[in-house]
Amino acid sequence: MLALVGPSGCGKTTLLRMIAGLDRDFDGEITGLSDRRIGMVFQEPNLLPWRNVEENVRLVAPDMTNDALLDLLANLGLADHRRHFPGELSLGLARRVAIARALAYRPQLLVLDEPFASLDRSLAIRLRDDIVKLVVDQRLTALLVSHDLDDAIAMADRIAVMSGTPTRFATEIGIANPRSAMTAAEIEAIKAEIAKGFA
Amino acid sequence: MFVRALSLLAFVAVWQLASLGAGARLLPPPAEVLALLVEEAKTGSLLANLGVTLLRVLTAFALAMILGALIGLTMGRSARIDRAADSWLVILLNLPALVVIVLCYIWFGLTEAAAILAVALNKIPNTIVTIREGARAADRGLDDMAQVFQLSRWTTFRQVLLPQLAPYLAAASRSGLSLIWKIVLVVELLGRPNGVGFEIGTAFQLFDVARILAYAFAFILVMLAIELLLVQPFERYTTRWRPRPA
Structure with missing residues (x-):
């Protein structure tokens, strides 16, 4: 890192x-990245307010298996928030969702x-x-x-x-x-x- | 609900009183208008005229919403196109409805297509302005997100942009429906052989106030049903993720 x-x-x-x-x-020019698969965690969480936590992560990783998704959310302490909408989360949790999304993208x-x-x-x-x-x-x-x-x-x-x-x-x-x-x-x-x- | 019913009842009572004061010829009482409504419904002419008018309203509405939304979206997303098209928009916005209608009839004849086009042209600029506002207010951060995660154009439109536009689309359709049905009546009065506007025109020549009110109310009921059964549920659906005010 x-x-x-x-x-x-x-x-x-x-x-x-x-x-x-x-x-x-x-x-x-920027060199060294072959396919520019970048998992970005922005300063603002930039989550879709009309999609719940799970759907926000799935958006960038449609092929992810359910188990892998649950694993990832659990690792970030989001297991209980799968069905919550971003508006219901604190900033800290919203950041965690943004990180989960970036990781789900397999960057x-x-x-x-x-x-x-x-x-x-x-x-x-x-x-x-x-x-x-x-x-x-x-x-x-x-x-x-x-x-x-x-x-x-x-x-x-x-x-x-x-x-x-x-x-x-x-x-x-x-x-x-x-x-x-x-x-x-x-x-x-x-x-x-x-x-x-x-x- | 109780307050609403009471207020409606008060409206009917005021109407009844006003009718007594002004005389039944100038303002027929509610019962007379209702009786005429039932009679017209029995002969089938009410339904036929309502149907014709409603079809015109919906066609013009669909045309205006689709074209207006596309143009508004384009102008809201590109500052250059916005600058180029803005003066045209201002001209169209300020063109009186009557001028558009008369010109359409002169240029394209007294046809169904000319009537629909005239109505749609009256609504398109309003739709453009509303949707353009929505597109401008769209969250740039979400655009960046969609780009970094290489979402397809369709996914970006469907998942990122459209939900942000939904309240603006609902606002445009609500103000649009009421504006359009008023203009449709004028178009029918000036150049169509049927529809609610044509009936009202005839009633005007015969000084038949009861008929004017009967047709107006029938159509208001239709529009109210559309608002309650279509527009409001759509709005509730698109804003379901928003925390509701108590």
Whole structure:
């Protein structure tokens, strides 16, 4: 998993939109994706309000078996919400549905755009752990955009730091033991390295 | 339900009183209109005229809704087409119904097709405006979603766009039906040999107020039935996912 961090307004979301093919008005090209099967988790959940949770996930994966779908929903703590409409869900749950949808799509690349924004901290950490588990279990390639360094450090193998105007990649940091428990000192050391990139 | 019945009863009572004041020739009492309604129904001419008019209403309505929705959707989704077509729309919106009707009859003759076309042309601009508003209000985030997950054009239309347009379609059809049936009567009055409008025209020449009211009420009942049995259930169905206000 690669995490993309940087101050707001530095172009993280724009870069994601270019990768996802939503923004085509740019010079240069994006290589490395053979079929552009991208499971995107947008900042807003972007669920269909008139379809229930199960139907929203099925929309992008019509061939998925019932068992696989139930498994996926259970892994994300959504088993009891299959028949609920998005309007009946909290933001945290709606995000989980958006993640389930992206995974059901069987993506070549999972893209997470600020998946923890406006969630309270304990909720965010639970969701973070669930995502990490799914990414590891399914051996997915994932790209995380976040302005929160703690999230990036806890989830990523590598962290790319974007900065300033004009936008450039300031530095890239490899995490020695990704997704393991780290001491406060280790986390501080990584943060210091990132801060150097901003400078 | 009780309030509704009471209010209806009050309406009949006011009518009765007004009839006493104005005289039965200017405003026949409810009983007389009802008797005429029953009589016309017995001879079969009521049903025949209602049927003819209803068929015209539905044909013109279908034409106006389909064309108006297609054009409105196109204009709402593309800023360039919207700019190009907007002045045409403003012209059409402000063309008086009577002018459209008279011109259609002059250009295409006193035919059924000319009558339907004239009615549809009067409704199409309203449908365009309503549906265009709906298409503009459509959620861009859902468009992005449909694109990233490579949903087919049909799935995107059916699952993503159409549900967002449904309330606008219901609004357009509701205001459309009532507008169209009023214009159909004018079209029939001016250039058709049958239908509710033609009957009312004849009654006008004979100063037969009871007949005018009888036909008007008969048609109002038909439209009320359409509203209650078709439009409202459709609206309830398309908005069933929305939390209901208490």
